[in-house]
Amino acid sequence: MNLRHLRIAAQGELISLIILLTNLVTAHLEPISSLMGPTHGCAYLFVVVATWRIEQATPATRATAVIPGIGGLLALRRLNRPDLVHQQGEDVTLTCAPR
Numbered sequence: 001m002n003l004r005h006l007r008i009a010a011q012g013e014l015i016s017l018i019i020l021l022t023n024l025v026t027a028h029l030e031p032i033s034s035l036m037g038p039t040h041g042c043a044y045l046f047v048v049v050a051t052w053r054i055e056q057a058t059p060a061t062r063a064t065a066v067i068p069g070i071g072g073l074l075a076l077r078r079l080n081r082p083d084l085v086h087q088q089g090e091d092v093t094l095t096c097a098p099r
Helices: 003-025 030-053 059-064 071-079
Strands: none
Touching: 003 030, 003 071, 030 059, 030 071, 059 071
């Protein structure tokens, strides 16, 4: 898995949070809350777990991913900076090996 999946989940997390907050401030429609709440939660969990599984991520990058809403985008920004990555390489990949 490459950073493409993490990027999609991070954007989905932010968009779903914006929709949830907009719905809360305006009409507060139950169907929107029922749909976007779990969507945001799943995207958030995916971002956190995916970031923590990237071996090249520093502890600060992993901690950044825990911030709701924008943590995934901030973690991606840190992963794209070569000076903040443990092991520089052509492509950052996730590992599936147990630790």
